[in-house]
Amino acid sequence: MEVISLKQFAERQGVSMSTARRWVQQGLPCAKATKYGKCLIDAKKARMWVSKLKQKPSPDCLSIQQTADFAGVHRNTVRNWMRSNEEFRESVVIAGKASYMISKQRLETWLDARKKGDE
Numbered sequence: 001m002e003v004i005s006l007k008q009f010a011e012r013q014g015v016s017m018s019t020a021r022r023w024v025q026q027g028l029p030c031a032k033a034t035k036y037g038k039c040l041i042d043a044k045k046a047r048m049w050v051s052k053l054k055q056k057p058s059p060d061c062l063s064i065q066q067t068a069d070f071a072g073v074h075r076n077t078v079r080n081w082m083r084s085n086e087e088f089r090e091s092v093v094i095a096g097k098a099s100y101m102i103s104k105q106r107l108e109t110w111l112d113a114r115k116k117g118d119e
Contacts, residue, residue: 023053071107
């Protein structure tokens with residue numbers, strides 16, 4: 001296990017220290033913290049985490065607004081659906097910000113089941 005400092009990690013990734021610190025807050029795995037509060041990074045786990053960070057959403061994903069247009073509802077309704085139902089949402093990270101996209105295929109299945117329940 002190769003343990004590196006946060007500064008070394010930032011240099012290897014070509015990002016600023018503030019970006020590296022933000023990534024730690026967003027879940028970048030720290031191997032351990034020193035007694036002075038410095039975060040040490042497991043280089044292998046960090047590379048895997050960053051590769052997931054840069055992963056593209058699946059091609060059938062819709063944004064919240066696209067989902068609202070597709071379902072014929074307001075985008076706040078879609079947000080409420082996402083809070084109460086994790087079946088059709090897909091977690092993605094866009095530009096370092098955690099976000100969610102909606103799987104169109106799973107959404108269609110979920111909407112069909114809702115309509116059958118309303119009948």
